[in-house]
Amino acid sequence: xxxxxxxxxxxxxxxxxxxxxxxxxxxxxxxxxxxxxxxxxxxxxxxxxxxxxxxxxxxxxxxxxxxxxxxxxxxxxxxxxxxxxxxxxxxxxxxxxxxxxxxxxxxxxxxxxxxxxxxxxxxxxxxxxxxxxxxxxxxxxxxxxxxxxxxxxxxxxxxxxxxxxxxxxxxxxxxxxxxxxxxxxxxxxxxxxxxxxxxxxxxxxxxxxxxxxxxxxxxxxxxxxxxxxxxxxxxxxxxxxxx
Amino acid sequence: xxxxxxxxxxxxxxxxxxxxxxxxxxxxxxxxxxxxxxxxxxxxxxxxxxxxxxxxxxxxxxxxxxxxxxxxxxxxxxxxxxxxxxxxxxxxxxxxxxxxxxxxxxxxxxxxxxxxxxxxxxxxxxxxxxxxxxxxxxxxxxxxxxxxxxxxxxxxxxxxxxxxxxxxxxxxxxxxxxxxxxxxxxxxxxxxxxxxxxxxxxxxxxxxxxxxxxxxxxxxxxxxxxxxxxxxxxxxxxxxxxx
Numbered sequence: 001x002x003x004x005x006x007x008x009x010x011x012x013x014x015x016x017x018x019x020x021x022x023x024x025x026x027x028x029x030x031x032x033x034x035x036x037x038x039x040x041x042x043x044x045x046x047x048x049x050x051x052x053x054x055x056x057x058x059x060x061x062x063x064x065x066x067x068x069x070x071x072x073x074x075x076x077x078x079x080x081x082x083x084x085x086x087x088x089x090x091x092x093x094x095x096x097x098x099x100x101x102x103x104x105x106x107x108x109x110x111x112x113x114x115x116x117x118x119x120x121x122x123x124x125x126x127x128x129x130x131x132x133x134x135x136x137x138x139x140x141x142x143x144x145x146x147x148x149x150x151x152x153x154x155x156x157x158x159x160x161x162x163x164x165x166x167x168x169x170x171x172x173x174x175x176x177x178x179x180x181x182x183x184x185x186x187x188x189x190x191x192x193x194x195x196x197x198x199x200x201x202x203x204x205x206x207x208x209x210x211x212x213x214x215x216x217x218x219x220x221x222x223x224x225x226x227x228x229x230x231x232x233x234x235x236x237x238x239x240x241x242x243x
Numbered sequence: 244x245x246x247x248x249x250x251x252x253x254x255x256x257x258x259x260x261x262x263x264x265x266x267x268x269x270x271x272x273x274x275x276x277x278x279x280x281x282x283x284x285x286x287x288x289x290x291x292x293x294x295x296x297x298x299x300x301x302x303x304x305x306x307x308x309x310x311x312x313x314x315x316x317x318x319x320x321x322x323x324x325x326x327x328x329x330x331x332x333x334x335x336x337x338x339x340x341x342x343x344x345x346x347x348x349x350x351x352x353x354x355x356x357x358x359x360x361x362x363x364x365x366x367x368x369x370x371x372x373x374x375x376x377x378x379x380x381x382x383x384x385x386x387x388x389x390x391x392x393x394x395x396x397x398x399x400x401x402x403x404x405x406x407x408x409x410x411x412x413x414x415x416x417x418x419x420x421x422x423x424x425x426x427x428x429x430x431x432x433x434x435x436x437x438x439x440x441x442x443x444x445x446x447x448x449x450x451x452x453x454x455x456x457x458x459x460x461x462x463x464x465x466x467x468x469x470x471x472x473x474x475x476x477x478x479x480x481x482x483x484x485x486x
Contacts, residue, residue: 075460098467103459136461175478216346216477217318218379224341227467228474234459235418235475 004032005041007130007141011050013066018042018052020062023127029057040064045133045141047072072139076239078184081106081160082230083153085193086115087222094223096128096144099230101136108145110153114195120147150201154208157188163210164189166229167202168219170212174229177213178236187233191226247275248284250373250384254293256309261285261295263305266370272300283307288376288384290315315382319482321427324349324403325473326396328436329358330465337466339368342473343375343385351388353396357438363390393444397451400431406453407432409472410445411462413455417472420456421479430476434469 006028010019020028020042028034036057042050042064048071052064082099086092086109096107107129109120125144133141148156157163161184164174190205197205202212215229249271253262263271263285271277279300285293285307291314295307325342329335329352339350350372352363368387376384391399400406404427407417433448440448445455458472 098470101461101463101467102471103461136463138461173478173481175481216481218344218346218381220344220379224344224470227341227470228345228478231471231474232478235416235471238416238418238459 003041005043005049005134007045007134008042009044011042011044011048011066013069016066017055018050018064018066020054020064021060023130025060025062028054029062034062039067042066043072043133043139045130045139047074047139049139074140075103077103077234077237078161079105079186080230080233081108081157081186081188082226083108083110083157083188083190084222084226085110085112085191085195085197086117086120086147087193088117089121091222092120092125093128095226096125096142097132098223098227100129100132100142101138102227102230102234103138103140104142104230105140106143106145108153108156109147110190111147111149112193112201113198115193116195122146150204153190154205158208160186160188162187163205163208165197165202165205165210165212166191166215166225167197167212168214170214172211172213174213174215174232177211178233182237184237187237189229189233191222191229194222246284248286248292248377250288250377251285252287254285254287254291254309256312259309260298261293261307261309263297263307264303266373268303268305271297272305277305282310285309286315286376286382288373288382290317290382292382317383318346320346320477320480321404322348322429323473323476324351324400324429324431325469326351326353326400326431326433327465327469328353328355328434328438328440329360329363329390330436331360332364334465335363335368336371338469339371339385339387340375341466341470343372344379344381345470345473345477346381346383347385347473348383349386349388351396351399352390353433354390354392355436355444356441358436359438365389393447396433397448401451403429403431405430406448406451408440408445408448408453408455409434409458409468410440410455411457413457415454415456417456417458417475420454421476425480427480430480432472432476434465434472437465 006024050066051068056063249267293309294311299306
């Protein structure tokens, strides 16, 4: 159960092969010194696991023959999408790492008026997410979207059954708002940047169906706000998975 | 509201004076270059704030005359005590910093069989807690106890109305266990070290009134387990504070 797993998104199931590249190739071949003929466990980040044997090790890629396929039992919790004002790189890394471990399925940095930082290294964040899925023994790698404008975020999550905006000046608390809601398939929540949302951004979000909710009384650092609110949502909608 | 506050636990209210020492002295005098005659805001970490004027700056201490006293409105949430298996210094710092910001009132590192680390720098953790209270705009500095044995922890929190043990093999989830509980004055929760509780430790805790509860399905790093569970408890018991 605790066996090491390598991530790959290059699986050709019809041909029965999968390819290890990038970090996972390096980790398997350079660090763990895996050889041709060794058996390894792969996961595709979408809920599938593969037992495989390494057939051919090239300079940057290892070709693996798939021996068996296993479908992971995925927790039956709502799909949570998290949008956040672009914050500094360290905070961003923590948000992705921790909220991935808690089971968030989609992240989207959103350009906002009070964001200090303007650009984001999405590739790096994707690696952080894959690493976090491995560490937490999960099977689903969340989607990490490129930075978008607020209007685009509204479009992306327009079908979410519940849309929340984390805002300390809100009239209702996250707890009270969720109290009587327990059966849901999708939740979207958006957090402001360090400088918080502008009034105009809040208004736009409300016009697009978002409900402002306050968290707790204290001021929380960006990633603690995200992690604590996401934790609350995840625990609130938690359903047992048979193992 | 966002004004900088200096921490002091050396207040003589009868004499109308307070003393700034240690980090807060350095910060006020060396970093912010406060002079005699400057007005500053102090807080004692127990819910009191003081407006004061610096009267005398010595080598390691600044004497301040108290001008006015203000009692903070403290959120009417249960007093949460967190015990945790001694973990590595970095994780410990994050636990104290984040769980303090969420409003935990007492921390206690507990020596357990599977703790890798054996000693803890309590003074350093106290500074981390004070810093976190300042950052989060809180007013209560949590108590940080010295490392104790498990039996001692049971004594310390024996009067808590609800006692929880965070354990992934538990039969009931934190969510389900808390569902119908909303009026409580005190909660104690204990987390294992990196190597988890031994079966014997779990049994001892149960004998002492602790209820094992599981968090979510994923494996969580020590501090993410603490922060997410504490966040859930805090949001669950959240009550409005008039401001």
